[in-house]
Amino acid sequence: MLIKNCSLITWGTSNQILPDQSIRISSEKIEEIGPSAQLLPREKEEVLDARGQYAMPGNICAHTHFYxxxxxxxxxxxxxxxxxxxxxxxxxxxxxxxxxxxxxxxxxxxxxxxxxxxxxxxxxxxxxxxxxxxxxxxxxxxxxxxxxxxxxxxxxxxxxxxxxxxxxxxxxxxxxxxxxxxxxxxxxxxxxxxxxxxxxxxxxxxxxxxxxxxxxxxxxxxxxxxxxxxxxxxxxxxxxxxxxxxxxxxxxxxxxxxxxxxxxxxxxxxxxxxxxxxxxxxxxxxxxxxxxxxxxxxxxxxxxxxxxxxxxxxxxxxxxxxxxxxxxxxxxxxxxxxxxxxxxxxxxxxxxxxxxxxFDGLRAGELSVGAAADLMLVDYQPITPLTSGNLPWHILFGFNESMISTTIARGKLLMKDHELVTLDEAKIAYEARQRAANVWKRYEKQFIAA
Structure with missing residues:
Protein backbone atom coordinates (compact mmCIF):
# COMPACT_ATOMS: atom_id res chain seq x y z
CA MET A 1 0.00 0.00 0.00
CA LEU A 2 1.09 3.57 -0.69
CA ILE A 3 -0.49 6.36 1.34
CA LYS A 4 0.03 9.65 -0.46
CA ASN A 5 -0.67 13.33 0.17
CA CYS A 6 -0.48 13.31 3.96
CA SER A 7 1.19 15.43 6.61
CA LEU A 8 3.18 13.20 8.94
CA ILE A 9 3.20 13.42 12.72
CA THR A 10 6.07 11.03 13.35
CA TRP A 11 6.42 10.97 17.15
CA GLY A 12 9.56 8.83 17.41
CA THR A 13 12.60 9.96 19.38
CA SER A 14 12.48 13.40 17.79
CA ASN A 15 8.94 14.28 16.80
CA GLN A 16 8.56 15.91 13.40
CA ILE A 17 5.65 17.26 11.40
CA LEU A 18 6.36 16.76 7.71
CA PRO A 19 3.96 18.15 5.06
CA ASP A 20 3.07 16.52 1.73
CA GLN A 21 4.54 13.08 2.38
CA SER A 22 3.86 9.51 1.26
CA ILE A 23 4.23 6.28 3.23
CA ARG A 24 4.93 2.93 1.59
CA ILE A 25 3.83 -0.16 3.55
CA SER A 26 5.11 -3.66 2.89
CA SER A 27 5.02 -6.87 4.98
CA GLU A 28 3.09 -5.09 7.76
CA LYS A 29 5.85 -2.50 8.26
CA ILE A 30 6.73 0.94 6.96
CA GLU A 31 9.12 0.44 4.06
CA GLU A 32 9.62 4.02 2.86
CA ILE A 33 8.70 7.59 3.75
CA GLY A 34 9.29 10.51 1.43
CA PRO A 35 7.85 13.53 -0.39
CA SER A 36 4.73 12.68 -2.38
CA ALA A 37 6.33 13.96 -5.58
CA GLN A 38 9.19 11.45 -5.22
CA LEU A 39 7.51 8.35 -3.79
CA LEU A 40 5.52 7.08 -6.77
CA PRO A 41 3.18 4.05 -6.89
CA ARG A 42 4.53 0.70 -7.96
CA GLU A 43 2.69 -1.62 -10.30
CA LYS A 44 -0.33 -3.29 -8.60
CA GLU A 45 0.26 -1.29 -5.42
CA GLU A 46 -2.87 -0.13 -3.60
CA VAL A 47 -2.89 3.67 -3.36
CA LEU A 48 -4.69 5.52 -0.58
CA ASP A 49 -5.04 9.28 -1.06
CA ALA A 50 -4.99 10.98 2.34
CA ARG A 51 -6.13 14.26 0.78
CA GLY A 52 -3.92 16.33 3.06
CA GLN A 53 -4.95 14.66 6.32
CA TYR A 54 -2.49 14.08 9.14
CA ALA A 55 -1.01 10.59 9.35
CA MET A 56 0.10 9.64 12.85
CA PRO A 57 0.84 6.42 14.75
CA GLY A 58 -2.09 4.42 16.07
CA ASN A 59 -2.86 4.94 19.74
CA ILE A 60 -1.91 2.39 22.39
CA CYS A 61 -3.93 1.40 25.46
CA ALA A 62 -1.69 0.02 28.20
CA HIS A 63 -4.47 -1.45 30.39
CA THR A 64 -8.12 -2.23 29.68
CA HIS A 65 -10.94 -4.67 30.49
CA PHE A 66 -12.94 -5.82 27.47
CA TYR A 67 -15.24 -7.84 29.73
CA PHE A 359 5.55 -7.93 21.62
CA ASP A 360 9.04 -9.36 21.12
CA GLY A 361 10.78 -6.18 20.04
CA LEU A 362 8.04 -4.79 17.80
CA ARG A 363 8.63 -1.07 17.13
CA ALA A 364 5.27 0.71 17.34
CA GLY A 365 4.04 4.19 18.20
CA GLU A 366 6.10 6.01 15.59
CA LEU A 367 6.18 6.63 11.86
CA SER A 368 9.63 5.62 10.69
CA VAL A 369 11.16 3.13 8.29
CA GLY A 370 11.00 -0.35 9.81
CA ALA A 371 8.32 0.52 12.36
CA ALA A 372 5.01 -1.32 12.55
CA ALA A 373 2.48 -0.09 9.99
CA ASP A 374 -0.05 0.92 12.66
CA LEU A 375 -1.43 4.37 11.94
CA MET A 376 -4.46 6.58 11.53
CA LEU A 377 -5.49 9.48 9.32
CA VAL A 378 -6.84 12.53 11.12
CA ASP A 379 -8.89 15.20 9.33
CA TYR A 380 -7.78 18.15 11.47
CA GLN A 381 -7.81 21.69 10.14
CA PRO A 382 -5.72 23.77 12.57
CA ILE A 383 -6.82 27.37 13.01
CA THR A 384 -3.44 28.36 14.51
CA PRO A 385 0.08 27.25 13.59
CA LEU A 386 0.75 23.59 14.42
CA THR A 387 4.34 22.64 15.20
CA SER A 388 6.10 19.72 16.84
CA GLY A 389 6.51 21.94 19.90
CA ASN A 390 2.86 22.87 20.39
CA LEU A 391 1.33 19.60 19.11
CA PRO A 392 0.35 18.33 22.61
CA TRP A 393 -1.88 21.36 23.14
CA HIS A 394 -3.48 21.02 19.70
CA ILE A 395 -4.37 17.44 20.65
CA LEU A 396 -5.72 18.57 24.02
CA PHE A 397 -7.79 21.49 22.82
CA GLY A 398 -8.35 20.84 19.11
CA PHE A 399 -8.32 17.14 18.22
CA ASN A 400 -11.35 14.92 18.75
CA GLU A 401 -12.08 11.33 17.80
CA SER A 402 -14.64 12.21 15.12
CA MET A 403 -11.70 13.53 13.06
CA ILE A 404 -10.18 10.03 12.76
CA SER A 405 -11.21 8.91 9.29
CA THR A 406 -8.99 5.88 8.64
CA THR A 407 -7.31 3.26 10.83
CA ILE A 408 -4.57 0.90 9.65
CA ALA A 409 -2.94 -1.86 11.70
CA ARG A 410 -0.38 -4.41 10.57
CA GLY A 411 -0.49 -2.67 7.19
CA LYS A 412 -4.17 -3.45 6.64
CA LEU A 413 -7.13 -1.13 6.42
CA LEU A 414 -9.44 -1.60 9.40
CA MET A 415 -11.47 1.57 8.77
CA LYS A 416 -11.54 3.71 5.64
CA ASP A 417 -13.28 7.10 5.49
CA HIS A 418 -15.17 6.31 8.74
CA GLU A 419 -16.44 2.94 7.43
CA LEU A 420 -15.24 -0.16 9.28
CA VAL A 421 -13.70 -2.79 7.01
CA THR A 422 -13.00 -5.83 9.20
CA LEU A 423 -15.92 -5.68 11.66
CA ASP A 424 -19.68 -5.42 11.08
CA GLU A 425 -20.50 -2.76 13.63
CA ALA A 426 -24.30 -2.92 13.33
CA LYS A 427 -24.40 -6.72 13.60
CA ILE A 428 -22.04 -6.74 16.58
CA ALA A 429 -24.03 -4.02 18.36
CA TYR A 430 -27.31 -5.88 17.76
CA GLU A 431 -25.97 -9.17 19.12
CA ALA A 432 -24.32 -7.40 22.07
CA ARG A 433 -27.66 -5.78 23.05
CA GLN A 434 -29.37 -9.16 23.15
CA ARG A 435 -26.57 -10.76 25.14
CA ALA A 436 -26.22 -7.82 27.53
CA ALA A 437 -29.92 -8.06 28.45
CA ASN A 438 -29.41 -11.67 29.53
CA VAL A 439 -26.22 -10.79 31.39
CA TRP A 440 -28.13 -8.13 33.32
CA LYS A 441 -30.79 -10.67 34.30
CA ARG A 442 -28.15 -13.05 35.65
CA TYR A 443 -26.50 -10.15 37.45
CA GLU A 444 -29.78 -9.13 39.13
CA LYS A 445 -30.46 -12.72 40.25
CA GLN A 446 -27.25 -12.66 42.24
CA PHE A 447 -28.59 -9.72 44.28
CA ILE A 448 -31.93 -11.45 44.86
CA ALA A 449 -30.15 -14.62 45.99
CA ALA A 450 -27.90 -12.58 48.30
Missing amino acids: GAFSRGMAIPGPAPRAFPEILEKLWFPLDRSLDLEDVRYSALVCLVNAVRYGTTTLIDHHASPNAIAGSLDVIAESVLEAGVRASLCYEVTDRNGLDQAEAGLQENLRFLSWLKSRPEFLGILSGLVGLHASLTLSDGTLQRCRDLTPEDVGFHVHVAEHFADEDDSLAKSGTRVVDRLARFGILGPKTIAVHCVHVDQRESNLLADSHTWVTHQPRSNMNNAVGMAAVESMLRAGIKVCLGNDGFSNAMWEEWKAAYLAHKLWHRDPRRMNGNDFIQMAVYNNAEMVTSQ
Whole structure:
Protein backbone atom coordinates (compact mmCIF):
# COMPACT_ATOMS: atom_id res chain seq x y z
CA MET A 1 0.00 0.00 0.00
CA LEU A 2 1.09 3.57 -0.69
CA ILE A 3 -0.49 6.36 1.34
CA LYS A 4 0.03 9.65 -0.46
CA ASN A 5 -0.67 13.33 0.17
CA CYS A 6 -0.48 13.31 3.96
CA SER A 7 1.19 15.43 6.61
CA LEU A 8 3.18 13.20 8.94
CA ILE A 9 3.20 13.42 12.72
CA THR A 10 6.07 11.03 13.35
CA TRP A 11 6.42 10.97 17.15
CA GLY A 12 9.56 8.83 17.41
CA THR A 13 12.60 9.96 19.38
CA SER A 14 12.48 13.40 17.79
CA ASN A 15 8.94 14.28 16.80
CA GLN A 16 8.56 15.91 13.40
CA ILE A 17 5.65 17.26 11.40
CA LEU A 18 6.36 16.76 7.71
CA PRO A 19 3.96 18.15 5.06
CA ASP A 20 3.07 16.52 1.73
CA GLN A 21 4.54 13.08 2.38
CA SER A 22 3.86 9.51 1.26
CA ILE A 23 4.23 6.28 3.23
CA ARG A 24 4.93 2.93 1.59
CA ILE A 25 3.83 -0.16 3.55
CA SER A 26 5.11 -3.66 2.89
CA SER A 27 5.02 -6.87 4.98
CA GLU A 28 3.09 -5.09 7.76
CA LYS A 29 5.85 -2.50 8.26
CA ILE A 30 6.73 0.94 6.96
CA GLU A 31 9.12 0.44 4.06
CA GLU A 32 9.62 4.02 2.86
CA ILE A 33 8.70 7.59 3.75
CA GLY A 34 9.29 10.51 1.43
CA PRO A 35 7.85 13.53 -0.39
CA SER A 36 4.73 12.68 -2.38
CA ALA A 37 6.33 13.96 -5.58
CA GLN A 38 9.19 11.45 -5.22
CA LEU A 39 7.51 8.35 -3.79
CA LEU A 40 5.52 7.08 -6.77
CA PRO A 41 3.18 4.05 -6.89
CA ARG A 42 4.53 0.70 -7.96
CA GLU A 43 2.69 -1.62 -10.30
CA LYS A 44 -0.33 -3.29 -8.60
CA GLU A 45 0.26 -1.29 -5.42
CA GLU A 46 -2.87 -0.13 -3.60
CA VAL A 47 -2.89 3.67 -3.36
CA LEU A 48 -4.69 5.52 -0.58
CA ASP A 49 -5.04 9.28 -1.06
CA ALA A 50 -4.99 10.98 2.34
CA ARG A 51 -6.13 14.26 0.78
CA GLY A 52 -3.92 16.33 3.06
CA GLN A 53 -4.95 14.66 6.32
CA TYR A 54 -2.49 14.08 9.14
CA ALA A 55 -1.01 10.59 9.35
CA MET A 56 0.10 9.64 12.85
CA PRO A 57 0.84 6.42 14.75
CA GLY A 58 -2.09 4.42 16.07
CA ASN A 59 -2.86 4.94 19.74
CA ILE A 60 -1.91 2.39 22.39
CA CYS A 61 -3.93 1.40 25.46
CA ALA A 62 -1.69 0.02 28.20
CA HIS A 63 -4.47 -1.45 30.39
CA THR A 64 -8.12 -2.23 29.68
CA HIS A 65 -10.94 -4.67 30.49
CA PHE A 66 -12.94 -5.82 27.47
CA TYR A 67 -15.24 -7.84 29.73
CA GLY A 68 -16.64 -4.68 31.33
CA ALA A 69 -18.39 -3.54 28.15
CA PHE A 70 -21.83 -4.72 29.24
CA SER A 71 -21.77 -2.49 32.33
CA ARG A 72 -22.75 0.53 30.22
CA GLY A 73 -26.12 1.84 31.43
CA MET A 74 -26.55 -0.99 33.94
CA ALA A 75 -28.23 -0.05 37.22
CA ILE A 76 -26.72 -1.25 40.50
CA PRO A 77 -29.54 -2.38 42.83
CA GLY A 78 -29.90 -0.54 46.15
CA PRO A 79 -27.99 2.48 47.44
CA ALA A 80 -25.00 3.68 45.45
CA PRO A 81 -21.65 2.19 46.53
CA ARG A 82 -19.86 4.40 49.05
CA ALA A 83 -16.27 3.39 48.23
CA PHE A 84 -14.25 1.33 45.78
CA PRO A 85 -14.40 -2.03 47.67
CA GLU A 86 -18.19 -1.74 47.57
CA ILE A 87 -18.06 -0.98 43.83
CA LEU A 88 -16.18 -4.24 43.35
CA GLU A 89 -18.71 -6.20 45.43
CA LYS A 90 -21.81 -4.61 43.93
CA LEU A 91 -20.77 -4.13 40.30
CA TRP A 92 -17.68 -5.85 38.96
CA PHE A 93 -17.67 -9.16 40.83
CA PRO A 94 -21.31 -10.07 40.09
CA LEU A 95 -20.97 -8.77 36.53
CA ASP A 96 -17.97 -10.91 35.63
CA ARG A 97 -19.69 -13.95 37.22
CA SER A 98 -22.63 -13.37 34.83
CA LEU A 99 -20.63 -13.87 31.62
CA ASP A 100 -20.55 -16.97 29.43
CA LEU A 101 -18.09 -17.51 26.58
CA GLU A 102 -20.27 -15.87 23.92
CA ASP A 103 -20.74 -12.87 26.21
CA VAL A 104 -16.95 -12.73 26.47
CA ARG A 105 -16.71 -12.76 22.67
CA TYR A 106 -19.17 -9.91 22.14
CA SER A 107 -17.90 -7.79 25.00
CA ALA A 108 -14.49 -8.00 23.30
CA LEU A 109 -15.89 -7.28 19.85
CA VAL A 110 -17.75 -4.13 20.89
CA CYS A 111 -14.57 -2.82 22.52
CA LEU A 112 -12.60 -3.64 19.39
CA VAL A 113 -15.12 -1.80 17.20
CA ASN A 114 -14.58 1.15 19.52
CA ALA A 115 -10.79 0.80 19.27
CA VAL A 116 -10.75 0.71 15.47
CA ARG A 117 -13.10 3.67 15.22
CA TYR A 118 -10.87 5.68 17.54
CA GLY A 119 -7.51 4.76 16.05
CA THR A 120 -6.32 2.52 18.91
CA THR A 121 -4.31 -0.27 17.32
CA THR A 122 -2.69 -2.02 20.31
CA LEU A 123 -4.38 -2.94 23.60
CA ILE A 124 -3.27 -4.69 26.80
CA ASP A 125 -6.34 -6.52 28.18
CA HIS A 126 -7.01 -7.99 31.63
CA HIS A 127 -9.89 -10.48 31.60
CA ALA A 128 -12.24 -12.10 34.15
CA SER A 129 -15.22 -14.46 33.67
CA PRO A 130 -15.25 -16.84 36.66
CA ASN A 131 -18.04 -19.04 35.26
CA ALA A 132 -16.43 -19.24 31.81
CA ILE A 133 -12.69 -19.52 32.39
CA ALA A 134 -11.50 -22.34 30.13
CA GLY A 135 -11.05 -21.10 26.57
CA SER A 136 -11.92 -17.48 27.39
CA LEU A 137 -8.56 -16.16 26.19
CA ASP A 138 -8.97 -18.07 22.91
CA VAL A 139 -12.34 -16.40 22.36
CA ILE A 140 -10.82 -12.95 22.93
CA ALA A 141 -7.84 -13.79 20.70
CA GLU A 142 -10.21 -14.80 17.88
CA SER A 143 -11.97 -11.44 18.21
CA VAL A 144 -8.66 -9.56 18.14
CA LEU A 145 -7.58 -11.39 14.99
CA GLU A 146 -10.95 -10.68 13.38
CA ALA A 147 -10.63 -6.97 14.15
CA GLY A 148 -7.02 -6.82 12.91
CA VAL A 149 -5.42 -5.00 15.86
CA ARG A 150 -2.74 -6.21 18.31
CA ALA A 151 -3.43 -7.28 21.89
CA SER A 152 -1.75 -8.72 24.94
CA LEU A 153 -4.13 -10.98 26.89
CA CYS A 154 -4.30 -12.54 30.34
CA TYR A 155 -6.81 -14.07 32.72
CA GLU A 156 -7.27 -12.62 36.22
CA VAL A 157 -6.22 -15.12 38.91
CA THR A 158 -8.06 -14.52 42.20
CA ASP A 159 -9.01 -16.41 45.35
CA ARG A 160 -12.33 -14.59 45.71
CA ASN A 161 -14.27 -17.50 44.12
CA GLY A 162 -12.33 -20.28 45.83
CA LEU A 163 -9.05 -22.09 45.26
CA ASP A 164 -10.41 -24.26 42.43
CA GLN A 165 -11.25 -21.21 40.33
CA ALA A 166 -7.91 -19.61 41.23
CA GLU A 167 -6.19 -22.69 39.85
CA ALA A 168 -8.43 -22.70 36.78
CA GLY A 169 -7.50 -19.07 36.10
CA LEU A 170 -3.79 -19.82 36.37
CA GLN A 171 -4.13 -22.82 34.06
CA GLU A 172 -5.99 -20.71 31.49
CA ASN A 173 -3.04 -18.29 31.42
CA LEU A 174 -0.50 -21.09 31.13
CA ARG A 175 -2.48 -22.92 28.44
CA PHE A 176 -2.82 -19.73 26.37
CA LEU A 177 0.89 -18.92 26.73
CA SER A 178 1.76 -22.45 25.57
CA TRP A 179 -0.61 -22.12 22.60
CA LEU A 180 1.02 -18.82 21.63
CA LYS A 181 4.46 -20.43 21.59
CA SER A 182 3.15 -23.05 19.16
CA ARG A 183 1.80 -20.38 16.79
CA PRO A 184 4.74 -18.26 15.54
CA GLU A 185 2.49 -16.69 12.89
CA PHE A 186 0.94 -14.60 15.68
CA LEU A 187 4.27 -13.21 16.87
CA GLY A 188 3.90 -9.44 17.19
CA ILE A 189 0.10 -9.70 16.94
CA LEU A 190 -0.86 -11.53 20.12
CA SER A 191 1.08 -11.81 23.35
CA GLY A 192 0.33 -13.01 26.86
CA LEU A 193 0.92 -12.30 30.53
CA VAL A 194 -0.25 -14.01 33.72
CA GLY A 195 -3.10 -11.95 35.12
CA LEU A 196 -3.56 -11.37 38.85
CA HIS A 197 -6.53 -9.48 40.25
CA ALA A 198 -5.01 -7.64 43.21
CA SER A 199 -3.12 -8.39 46.39
CA LEU A 200 -6.30 -8.11 48.46
CA THR A 201 -7.89 -11.15 46.74
CA LEU A 202 -4.73 -13.30 46.57
CA SER A 203 -3.36 -15.56 49.29
CA ASP A 204 0.33 -16.25 49.82
CA GLY A 205 -0.23 -19.76 48.52
CA THR A 206 -1.77 -18.57 45.25
CA LEU A 207 0.93 -15.94 44.70
CA GLN A 208 3.63 -18.55 45.27
CA ARG A 209 1.97 -21.03 42.90
CA CYS A 210 1.65 -18.36 40.18
CA ARG A 211 5.32 -17.53 40.57
CA ASP A 212 6.38 -21.19 40.59
CA LEU A 213 4.45 -22.12 37.41
CA THR A 214 4.97 -18.93 35.37
CA PRO A 215 7.93 -19.09 32.95
CA GLU A 216 10.73 -16.68 33.85
CA ASP A 217 10.39 -14.78 30.57
CA VAL A 218 6.68 -14.03 31.20
CA GLY A 219 5.45 -11.06 33.23
CA PHE A 220 2.37 -10.46 35.35
CA HIS A 221 -0.50 -7.98 34.98
CA VAL A 222 -1.85 -6.95 38.39
CA HIS A 223 -3.88 -4.16 40.04
CA VAL A 224 -1.81 -2.45 42.72
CA ALA A 225 -3.01 -0.16 45.52
CA GLU A 226 -5.93 1.24 43.54
CA HIS A 227 -7.64 1.91 46.90
CA PHE A 228 -6.04 2.08 50.33
CA ALA A 229 -7.99 -1.10 51.24
CA ASP A 230 -5.41 -3.00 49.17
CA GLU A 231 -2.62 -1.62 51.38
CA ASP A 232 -4.58 -2.32 54.58
CA ASP A 233 -5.20 -5.91 53.50
CA SER A 234 -1.55 -6.47 52.62
CA LEU A 235 -0.36 -5.06 55.95
CA ALA A 236 -2.82 -7.32 57.79
CA LYS A 237 -1.81 -10.42 55.79
CA SER A 238 1.93 -9.95 55.57
CA GLY A 239 3.04 -6.98 57.64
CA THR A 240 4.22 -5.32 54.42
CA ARG A 241 2.71 -2.98 51.85
CA VAL A 242 1.42 -4.27 48.50
CA VAL A 243 4.48 -3.67 46.33
CA ASP A 244 6.78 -5.11 49.02
CA ARG A 245 4.55 -8.20 49.16
CA LEU A 246 4.58 -8.66 45.38
CA ALA A 247 8.36 -8.18 45.33
CA ARG A 248 8.76 -10.88 47.99
CA PHE A 249 6.99 -13.34 45.69
CA GLY A 250 9.02 -12.34 42.61
CA ILE A 251 6.06 -10.77 40.81
CA LEU A 252 7.79 -7.50 39.85
CA GLY A 253 10.08 -7.19 36.84
CA PRO A 254 10.63 -5.69 33.38
CA LYS A 255 7.71 -7.61 31.83
CA THR A 256 5.24 -6.99 34.68
CA ILE A 257 2.51 -4.32 34.61
CA ALA A 258 1.42 -2.77 37.92
CA VAL A 259 -1.92 -1.06 37.37
CA HIS A 260 -2.97 2.19 39.13
CA CYS A 261 -0.46 2.42 42.05
CA VAL A 262 -2.54 5.24 43.53
CA HIS A 263 -1.60 4.62 47.17
CA VAL A 264 2.01 3.45 46.95
CA ASP A 265 4.59 5.11 49.21
CA GLN A 266 8.16 6.15 48.42
CA ARG A 267 9.66 2.77 49.27
CA GLU A 268 7.17 1.06 46.95
CA SER A 269 8.02 3.52 44.17
CA ASN A 270 11.70 2.69 44.64
CA LEU A 271 10.92 -1.02 44.32
CA LEU A 272 8.96 -0.41 41.13
CA ALA A 273 11.78 1.69 39.68
CA ASP A 274 14.58 -0.69 40.69
CA SER A 275 12.73 -3.72 39.26
CA HIS A 276 11.88 -1.88 35.99
CA THR A 277 8.21 -2.75 36.48
CA TRP A 278 5.75 -0.94 34.23
CA VAL A 279 3.08 1.20 35.89
CA THR A 280 -0.15 2.23 34.14
CA HIS A 281 -2.23 5.30 34.95
CA GLN A 282 -6.00 5.44 34.28
CA PRO A 283 -7.26 8.91 35.35
CA ARG A 284 -10.86 8.57 34.11
CA SER A 285 -11.32 5.39 36.14
CA ASN A 286 -9.61 6.87 39.20
CA MET A 287 -11.95 9.87 39.10
CA ASN A 288 -15.02 7.69 38.56
CA ASN A 289 -14.13 5.42 41.50
CA ALA A 290 -13.00 8.37 43.66
CA VAL A 291 -9.83 6.52 44.69
CA GLY A 292 -7.43 9.44 44.28
CA MET A 293 -4.67 10.27 41.81
CA ALA A 294 -1.38 8.42 41.55
CA ALA A 295 1.75 10.57 41.93
CA VAL A 296 2.74 9.87 38.35
CA GLU A 297 4.87 13.01 37.94
CA SER A 298 7.02 11.90 40.89
CA MET A 299 7.12 8.36 39.50
CA LEU A 300 8.33 9.63 36.14
CA ARG A 301 11.07 11.65 37.85
CA ALA A 302 12.05 8.53 39.80
CA GLY A 303 12.60 6.66 36.55
CA ILE A 304 9.43 4.55 36.60
CA LYS A 305 8.02 3.83 33.14
CA VAL A 306 4.48 5.12 33.67
CA CYS A 307 2.11 4.33 30.80
CA LEU A 308 -1.48 5.31 30.05
CA GLY A 309 -4.43 2.89 29.93
CA ASN A 310 -8.20 3.29 30.24
CA ASP A 311 -9.32 0.55 32.69
CA GLY A 312 -12.27 -0.36 30.46
CA PHE A 313 -13.40 3.17 29.61
CA SER A 314 -13.76 3.91 25.90
CA ASN A 315 -10.79 3.30 23.64
CA ALA A 316 -10.89 6.95 22.63
CA MET A 317 -7.43 7.36 24.09
CA TRP A 318 -7.19 11.10 23.46
CA GLU A 319 -9.93 11.41 26.09
CA GLU A 320 -7.59 9.68 28.55
CA TRP A 321 -4.78 12.05 27.56
CA LYS A 322 -7.03 15.04 28.24
CA ALA A 323 -8.18 13.60 31.56
CA ALA A 324 -4.55 13.08 32.63
CA TYR A 325 -3.69 16.66 31.73
CA LEU A 326 -6.66 18.18 33.58
CA ALA A 327 -7.24 15.89 36.57
CA HIS A 328 -3.84 16.44 38.15
CA LYS A 329 -4.23 20.21 37.97
CA LEU A 330 -7.50 19.98 39.88
CA TRP A 331 -6.25 17.30 42.30
CA HIS A 332 -3.28 19.49 43.28
CA ARG A 333 -5.07 22.82 42.72
CA ASP A 334 -2.05 23.87 40.72
CA PRO A 335 -2.22 24.68 36.97
CA ARG A 336 1.49 23.92 36.64
CA ARG A 337 1.00 20.21 37.31
CA MET A 338 0.99 17.57 34.53
CA ASN A 339 2.52 19.57 31.72
CA GLY A 340 2.11 18.48 28.14
CA ASN A 341 5.49 16.75 28.01
CA ASP A 342 4.55 14.48 30.93
CA PHE A 343 1.34 13.09 29.46
CA ILE A 344 3.03 12.69 26.06
CA GLN A 345 5.85 10.78 27.77
CA MET A 346 3.27 8.37 29.22
CA ALA A 347 0.80 8.09 26.35
CA VAL A 348 3.23 8.06 23.43
CA TYR A 349 6.79 7.15 24.34
CA ASN A 350 6.31 4.89 27.36
CA ASN A 351 3.29 3.16 25.83
CA ALA A 352 5.33 2.47 22.70
CA GLU A 353 8.24 1.12 24.73
CA MET A 354 5.85 -1.16 26.63
CA VAL A 355 4.60 -2.57 23.30
CA THR A 356 8.20 -3.28 22.31
CA SER A 357 8.66 -5.12 25.61
CA GLN A 358 5.43 -7.12 25.36
CA PHE A 359 5.55 -7.93 21.62
CA ASP A 360 9.04 -9.36 21.12
CA GLY A 361 10.78 -6.18 20.04
CA LEU A 362 8.04 -4.79 17.80
CA ARG A 363 8.63 -1.07 17.13
CA ALA A 364 5.27 0.71 17.34
CA GLY A 365 4.04 4.19 18.20
CA GLU A 366 6.10 6.01 15.59
CA LEU A 367 6.18 6.63 11.86
CA SER A 368 9.63 5.62 10.69
CA VAL A 369 11.16 3.13 8.29
CA GLY A 370 11.00 -0.35 9.81
CA ALA A 371 8.32 0.52 12.36
CA ALA A 372 5.01 -1.32 12.55
CA ALA A 373 2.48 -0.09 9.99
CA ASP A 374 -0.05 0.92 12.66
CA LEU A 375 -1.43 4.37 11.94
CA MET A 376 -4.46 6.58 11.53
CA LEU A 377 -5.49 9.48 9.32
CA VAL A 378 -6.84 12.53 11.12
CA ASP A 379 -8.89 15.20 9.33
CA TYR A 380 -7.78 18.15 11.47
CA GLN A 381 -7.81 21.69 10.14
CA PRO A 382 -5.72 23.77 12.57
CA ILE A 383 -6.82 27.37 13.01
CA THR A 384 -3.44 28.36 14.51
CA PRO A 385 0.08 27.25 13.59
CA LEU A 386 0.75 23.59 14.42
CA THR A 387 4.34 22.64 15.20
CA SER A 388 6.10 19.72 16.84
CA GLY A 389 6.51 21.94 19.90
CA ASN A 390 2.86 22.87 20.39
CA LEU A 391 1.33 19.60 19.11
CA PRO A 392 0.35 18.33 22.61
CA TRP A 393 -1.88 21.36 23.14
CA HIS A 394 -3.48 21.02 19.70
CA ILE A 395 -4.37 17.44 20.65
CA LEU A 396 -5.72 18.57 24.02
CA PHE A 397 -7.79 21.49 22.82
CA GLY A 398 -8.35 20.84 19.11
CA PHE A 399 -8.32 17.14 18.22
CA ASN A 400 -11.35 14.92 18.75
CA GLU A 401 -12.08 11.33 17.80
CA SER A 402 -14.64 12.21 15.12
CA MET A 403 -11.70 13.53 13.06
CA ILE A 404 -10.18 10.03 12.76
CA SER A 405 -11.21 8.91 9.29
CA THR A 406 -8.99 5.88 8.64
CA THR A 407 -7.31 3.26 10.83
CA ILE A 408 -4.57 0.90 9.65
CA ALA A 409 -2.94 -1.86 11.70
CA ARG A 410 -0.38 -4.41 10.57
CA GLY A 411 -0.49 -2.67 7.19
CA LYS A 412 -4.17 -3.45 6.64
CA LEU A 413 -7.13 -1.13 6.42
CA LEU A 414 -9.44 -1.60 9.40
CA MET A 415 -11.47 1.57 8.77
CA LYS A 416 -11.54 3.71 5.64
CA ASP A 417 -13.28 7.10 5.49
CA HIS A 418 -15.17 6.31 8.74
CA GLU A 419 -16.44 2.94 7.43
CA LEU A 420 -15.24 -0.16 9.28
CA VAL A 421 -13.70 -2.79 7.01
CA THR A 422 -13.00 -5.83 9.20
CA LEU A 423 -15.92 -5.68 11.66
CA ASP A 424 -19.68 -5.42 11.08
CA GLU A 425 -20.50 -2.76 13.63
CA ALA A 426 -24.30 -2.92 13.33
CA LYS A 427 -24.40 -6.72 13.60
CA ILE A 428 -22.04 -6.74 16.58
CA ALA A 429 -24.03 -4.02 18.36
CA TYR A 430 -27.31 -5.88 17.76
CA GLU A 431 -25.97 -9.17 19.12
CA ALA A 432 -24.32 -7.40 22.07
CA ARG A 433 -27.66 -5.78 23.05
CA GLN A 434 -29.37 -9.16 23.15
CA ARG A 435 -26.57 -10.76 25.14
CA ALA A 436 -26.22 -7.82 27.53
CA ALA A 437 -29.92 -8.06 28.45
CA ASN A 438 -29.41 -11.67 29.53
CA VAL A 439 -26.22 -10.79 31.39
CA TRP A 440 -28.13 -8.13 33.32
CA LYS A 441 -30.79 -10.67 34.30
CA ARG A 442 -28.15 -13.05 35.65
CA TYR A 443 -26.50 -10.15 37.45
CA GLU A 444 -29.78 -9.13 39.13
CA LYS A 445 -30.46 -12.72 40.25
CA GLN A 446 -27.25 -12.66 42.24
CA PHE A 447 -28.59 -9.72 44.28
CA ILE A 448 -31.93 -11.45 44.86
CA ALA A 449 -30.15 -14.62 45.99
CA ALA A 450 -27.90 -12.58 48.30
